[in-house]
Amino acid sequence: MSDVITSNVSAKLDGLRQRFREKAVHEFEVLCSIGQAVASQTADCEQLAHADHSLHRLAGSAGTFGFSSLGEEARRLELLVKPAVDLCKTGADSGLANLDDEMARDFGQRLQSLQDFLDAGGEPTTRVVAKPPESASNEPLVLVIEPDAAQADNLVSGLGLYGYRVQLVEDLQQWQAGSAPTPPLVIVRDQVFLAGGGRLNETFADLPIVCIGATDCYRHRYALANEGADAFFCEPLNLPLFANHLDNLLTDRADAESGRVLIVDDDQELMEHYSLVLSAGGIRVKTVIGDPGLLLPALSEFRPDILLMDLQMEDISGMALARMLRFEPEWLSLPIIYLSAESDRERQLEALARGGDDFLTKPLSDSFLLRTIRVRCYRAKQLNNLVSRDSMTGLLKHSLVKSEAASEHARCERMGYDSAIAMLDLDHFKRVNDSHGHRAGDVVIKGLANLLRRRLRKTDVIGRYGGEEFMVVLPDCPMGQAELLLNDVCKDFSKIAFEGKSGEFNVSLSVGLASLASYGHPEEAIEAADRALYERKRSGRNGVTVAFQ
Amino acid sequence: MMQVEALERIMLVEDEEDIRAVAEVALESVGGFTLKTCSSGHEALEAIEKFAPQLVILDVMMPGMDGPETLRGIRELADFAGTPAVFMTAKVQSDEIASYLAEGAVDVIPKPFDPMTLASQILEIWRSSRFIG
Missing domain, CATH: 3.30.70.270 (Reverse transcriptase/Diguanylate cyclase domain)
Incomplete structure (x- = not known):
């Protein structure tokens, strides 16, 4: 039943993506002519305002339709045009007064090149498949690249028994021709993989690539590893083992991408900022101010993988809060990471001795925060799995x-x-x-x-x-x-x-x-x-x- | 045990047709909610009494009446003075976010949003807003 919902939703989203693309193409024609005007320093304030508005909309919507790189470029261009638009508001007749020739040319050209991002952005939302919602089917889609039709049939029906939906293509060209969403895992015939000379790795950056083949010797295995394959299975395939391995690769990936973080701070703005940065990176975030009465209920309800806490809040000490948490056996193993401007290593160690696990020193960049938290969540989950899961099956004890x-x-x-x-x-x-x-x-x-x-x-x-x-x-x-x-x-x-x-x-x-x-x-x-x-x-x-x- | 009322009716105020359409898929097909979409703040104020949403999602930047203005209009109606409201915005500067929260929104969802996870995001916001408030 949930299968029907998923395919229905995908079909609808595909339709909307197509419509977005068509509209965007039309929009680009206008932006392109504005780009030419900017490059030749003749753009008027009305044109700049139009570009600003249109870029802002693209920045906010393109990603939703699977054109993330277009959205990001639009955001960068929006930030570039903003000062010019502000200048216009002050009554200047040309908003470009502050822009030198080279910058204007560069900006103009980038406006004219937006179309390229739309074409390259055939990379529709991998996120749609990688992170299924709770109500949708949990069945993953794997991409199989197999030129031999009989072998392909076997694989598709075999994997089907384990609940894998398979998208089948004969070679890489055939896949690129379609506009289906990128699946979270790729299974490929070893010869195709080696013949591709690294092109598969480029196309499926970050995705696990599993090779299958009939030849098995160390040199062959080394060649595959050297080209960047993540696993190799020799034929005839032992399907239960094969499916088990695919499962591990996918679970690992899902674990690495998601996470739950509870942030405790008394700086509402900073907390909102962290929260947005992390949620934009796919991490679930809940924020709570440093009130001892709110923290425990928030923990029980949200069940985070890690707790990110300001060390020194107004009236409240992060260290004392951490110790208070450790009173409860339930939260003994919850990783607590302090956020602090404290750079004195001695003081840091003292805080760690009192119930914390690590330090992030403020100020910290958005990308560093996201990367650190991702790794931490992943580790926390792995550890948690070790104690709470049956080692043979990975199921709950x-x-x-x-x-x-x-x-x-x-x-x-x-x-x-x-x-x-x-x-x-x-x-x-x-x-x-x-x-x-x-x-x-x-x-x-x-x-x-x-x-x-x-x-x-x-x-x-x-x-x-x-x-x-x-x-x-x-x-x-x-x-x-x-x-x-x-x-x-x-x-x-x-x-x-x-x-x-x-x-x-x-x-x-x-x-x-x-x-x-x-x-x-x-x-x-x-x-x-x-x-x-x-x-x-x-x-x-x-x-x-x-x-x- | 505290009872959390189930979320069913959501109103979305958004001027962009494409986003309204994708939100319909995200919240109706994926999330199973009943969604009423409005293309402007005025339309929202006209429709709100009849539809009686339990939660309102507002785009911040709209021509004419923008998101914060619309929310102020909604707050003047006695029945909806306390209805949880969520802003959607393509901006993530923390000072702006803080000002939206100061306008009385319970949360801010950054654009672009992921259509496959929007519903669960909204549900989580709903639950936490009910727990505190």
């Missing part, structure tokens, strides 16, 4: 998924919606281990973990409850929908072919489902889901049974 179920139960009561809770158990798992070995068993468990991650929304909670038992919480999800969704998961999982000692095998899955909101206590809902699971096991396995209330 038993106690954590249970506490998530409890908080979701509370949210159901508060928000008045229903959420689903499900227990999942692999069928005849002992037989898998016995006849194919423990390593094959591990691959099956990872396979299910990956399938669940791909199929469920980002907001859904997935945990490994026991050996081959999993728990899933689907917030704000009616029973009917949950049943359909989990039925699909069962069907797809049973189709995955695993490799074992005695050849390929399949494993099926049983699910017990219950409604969280129908029970007074989360523990009761878990028990109900467990009973439904038992019922499903008795009545033939491989499918979903809904708890009877």
Whole structure:
């Protein structure tokens, strides 16, 4: 269902992007003639005001339609034209009096070249795909560059089982011809990659590139690494392992791009500025003034990855606030970073000894702030994952998924919606281990973990409850929908072919489902889901049974 | 436990047709809200009583009545004196931001915005505005 929404939204956005492009082309004709006038120092105040207005609009809107570089150039030009427009307002007949010939020529030419950014800006919003919203499908799109049609078919259907939507092209030229959004990951035939001579890396800067091929030797691997490939898989592909690796690459990337920061400061303006810089960089920000009474509730509600705090606020000491936070076991491991004009290393160390983790010395540039915070959020998440996640599957550990179920139960009561809770158990798992070995068993468990991650929304909670038992919480999800969704998961999982000692095998899955909101206590809902699971096991396995209330 | 009223009706005041259209996708299709768009401050003041939005998003720079002026007009209506308002602007200088907040906005969203995350941004602003206020 969410798939339909996503493709619908993409189609609409594509249409709007096209319309924006057409309008922009028309706008550029006007700007181009103004550019000529500026270059020859003949532009009048009316023309300058028009350019200013038009550049301001472009700066604010181009990025929304996927033309970020056009928006950024428009912003730079807007800042250049501003003084001239201000001069006009003072009654000067030419706003260009302060501009020397060279600057005027440069500005004029750049105005005339805006069109180039529109053409180059075929790089539509990678962000749309890289950061899906909570309500949209979580399925990633991978780009596959594979000249061989039969191989391509295999790959597309194989990856489809793991919930990957695939966009397929034969070569790089074919991809560039289309105007589809850039996918977050690229899989490419090794020969195509090597023959491209670095062009793929340029086209997909920053994206993970995974090569596949039939040749496997160290020289070949070195050649691929040297060209900048991020991974290599030798054919025949072991699909579960392959999907697992893609998953890790994508999760890493998502982690590196997002983050949550709570800023505590008493300088409202500065806080707003930091907040805008960070949110423009894709980081979620919440700000709170340095009031001890506001800080803890804000933390509990927002749950940041890191806390950024001014060391010396009016009346309030950041150090004391940090210590106060450390009273709560829950916030013992939250990284606290002080913002301070304090450059004395001794004083800094003293502050660190009292509950802080690091220092950022003011003044600091916007780009430095963003980069530092990104790295910090990423590290904090990695560490947090280590303690709270099952090392084999990367899913939440038993106690954590249970506490998530409890908080979701509370949210159901508060928000008045229903959420689903499900227990999942692999069928005849002992037989898998016995006849194919423990390593094959591990691959099956990872396979299910990956399938669940791909199929469920980002907001859904997935945990490994026991050996081959999993728990899933689907917030704000009616029973009917949950049943359909989990039925699909069962069907797809049973189709995955695993490799074992005695050849390929399949494993099926049983699910017990219950409604969280129908029970007074989360523990009761878990028990109900467990009973439904038992019922499903008795009545033939491989499918979903809904708890009877 | 504190109850947070669910956000359903949002009014957007924006003179640019393209941005109105993309916001419709972002807030209606992606976010699932009911959106009323107005192309000017005057239109917004005419439509607000009937639509009764729970939150208002205003472009700062509009010809005629600009965002802050429109908000002042809205604040004069008793029913909407406390309705959370959010400004959208292509400017990020901190002094300007502060002045918008001083006008009574609960938050400022920088332009360009990402159509795929606008809805969750708005929702977060809504929740925090309800918690404090």
